[in-house]
Amino acid sequence: MLSKLFVPATVLAAAMMPATVSAQASAAIEDPLGIPQNITILGEDDPNIRTATAIVNGTVITGTDVDHRVALVTAASQNEIAGEELQRLRMQVLRNLIDETLQIQAAQSQEVNITQADVDETYARVAAQNFGQNTEAMDEYLNSIGSSPASLKRQIQGELAWQRLLRRNIAPFVNVSEEEVNELLKRLEASRGTDEYRLGEIFLSATPENRETVMRNAQQIVEQLRQGGSFVAYARQYSEASTAAVGGDTGFLRLAQLPAEMSTAIREMQAGQLVGPLEIPGGFTILYLIDKRQILMADPRDAILSLKQISLNFPAGISEAEAGARVESFTQGVRSMRGCGDADAVAAQLGADVVTNDQIRARSLPEQLQPLVLNLQVGQSTPPFGSIEEGVRVLMLCGRDDPQAEGGPDFETLMAQLEDERVNKRAQRYLRDLRNDAYIEYN
Structure with a gap:
């Protein structure tokens, strides 16, 4: 999958609707345009009447443009979409x-132009991240999946142009006071030790009229994700939240910042778990828990470990009973080891291999192994794990450097975050204005 281009991350603050509203206010929310409930459709009710081509203020978007961009999403999802x-x-x-x-x-109207050299430089950086600086290999890959280098370069041009336009026309006029930042620092310190969650979100807006349709769409997206689809790709294409540009990544949030429907579900989630669709004020959300941590506290998973991996492989065709006997002998031999200094000699007697790793971050281990290893004392080992096909192994802890407690973000970092959030909100309004003023012709 191609790495995503850099877009400043923002946090979506979900608004809570009042628990009770008057009948008049409720009616206004459900029918903001004053349209009668019973209407007669005069034209042909054909959802396919708008084909996937358009002319936007004179610029043509062809069916090929759409095909190439769809191919990128389909390749990222790793599932057949039909x-x-x-x-x-x-x-x-x-x-x-x-x-x-x-x-x-x-x-372009503001004379913010992106040169071909700018686009090519970013394109080369993406190639370096995915194909070892070989742009020709990335060209071949894009063509092989039914897309094209021109399609990705067009996307790069759009993102660079928008970023530069925002930096020139919006960012200079966004102000964050020192008092706001200092107040945020105080609240952050007061929240020390509180759990916070880094989420992926896909939000689909819904009204009472289209609720069932939106819910079915959300359920189909969840099904695709459970079959191996890329959450980042689906968030970028389907989510209506401001986090869509960064693949749905909300950054770290506290439960108090979220609607009750979301916080209740998130509290029970484990890292890597997918939940949804959940109905929240305004629509439906699909959530993926990327990570969890405690505010301003050291994360044990950031400990740097020195490990010895002791592994025993089985010959082809070995019976289950014989393999079980060897595992028992291997387990007893590991238990007899007197620390890491004894590991190599005992492993040789057992016919096992030893590999030493001195700079392993605990969070890089498989999730099931992390708590086992973090609970070890120096010289102790994990229970055996593996299979007949892959062999059996244990991890022995030979050293551990625990992380230091975090001091938290500094004044400048928090100010930059607040500025980014406000720039993003104004950018959303700017884009809505552009849509409202656009001349769009569908073919």
């Missing part, structure tokens, strides 16, 4: 291409 799901994806990609076109046009 039927209604593919049709929805094509229309979402078209909306994204329209926004991208509006962003490029807005930048």
Whole structure:
């Protein structure tokens, strides 16, 4: 999968609707335009009447443009997408291409131009991250999946143009006071030790009228994700939250910042778990727990470990009974070891191999092994793990450097975060204005 281009991360603050509203206010929310409940459709009710091509203020978006961008998403999802799901994806990609076109046009009208050299430099950086600085290899990959280098370069142009436009026209006029930052620092210190969660989110807005349709769409997205689809790719294409640009990554949040429906579910989640769709005020959300930590506290998973991996492999065709006997002998031999200094000699007697790793971060180990290793004393080893096919192994702890407690973000970091959030909010309003003023012709 191609790495995502850099876009400043922002945190979506979910708003809670009042618990009770008057009948008049409720009616206004459900029918903001004053449209009668019983209407007659005069034209043909054909959802396919808008095909996936458009002209945006004179700039043509072709079917090929859509095909190439869809191919990128399909390759990232690692699942076959067909039927209604593919049709929805094509229309979402078209909306994204329209926004991208509006962003490029807005930048050009303000004389914020992106040169071909700028695009090629970023393209080469993406190639370096994925193909070892071989742009030709990335070209071949893009063509092989039904996309093209031109499609990815167009996306790069759009993101660079929008970022530079925001830096020139919006960022200089965003102000964050010292008092705001100092107040945030105080609240952060008061929250020391509180759990916070780094989430991936896909938000789909819904109204009472289209609730069932949106819920079915959300359920289909969850099904695709459970089959191995890329959460980042689906968030970028489907999510209506401001975090869509960064693959749905909210950064770290406390439960108090979230609607009750979300916080209740998140409290029970484990890292790597997918939950949803959950109905929240305004629509449905799909959540993926990326990580969990305690505010301003050292994370034991950041400990640097010195480990010896002692492994025993089995010959092909060995019976289960014989393998079990060897595992028992191996386990007894490991238990007899008198610390790491004795490991190599005893392993040789057992016919086992030893590999030493001196700079292993605990969080890089498989999730099941992390608590086992972190609870070891120096010289102790984990229970055996593995299989007949892969062999059996243990990890012996030979040293551990624990992380220091975090001092928390400094004044400048917090100010930059607040500024980024406000720039993002204004950017969303700016894009809505561009959409409202655009001349868009669908073919």
